[in-house]
Amino acid sequence: DQQVKQNSPSLSVQEGRISILNCDYTNSMFDYFLWYKKYPAEGPTFLISISSIKDKNEDGRFTVFLNKSAKHLSLHIVPSQPGDSAVYFCAASASSRKLSFGAGTTVTVRA
Template identity: 90%
Template sequence: DQQVKQNSPSLSVQEGRISILNCDYTNSMFDYFLWYKKYPAEGPTFLISISSIKDKNEDGRFTVFLNKSAKHLSLHIVPSQPGDSAVYFCAASPSGYALNFGKGTSLLVTP
């Protein structure tokens, strides 16, 4: 069963605007959440993470928000740039264990 869900397979955003990628999870034992970015023919690259004791983490243009009661997290990219075009994976794990990934959202940032 899919414990991490990314319900939007794709998203198109204009350069300079905000990109919002969403992720839902079902397992209440997850206590660490990560976003990975993937370009074709490359492995996933770590982008940003958040632990369950926080509700927001910011790193430059990237911010992750966690709503534990709704079992929902989102990644905000502001402002979006053409180089941000990639597949974004949401992942979650109980501490020390392997990551459970969503199916990914393909982001296209157009000039």
């Protein structure tokens, strides 16, 4: 069963605008959440994370929001740049330190 879900397989956004990627999870034991970015023919690259004790974490253009009651997190990229075009994976872990991944969202930033 898919414990981490990214329901939007793709997102197209204009350069300079905001990209919002969404992720839902079902396992209430998850206490740490991560976003990874993946280019073709490369491994996933860690982007940003958030602990369940927080509701927001910001790193430059990237902000992750966590809504524990809704079991929902989102990644905001502002402003979007052409180099942001990639597949973005949401992941979650509990105390076992094993990661469960969503299916990914392909972001295309249009010039």
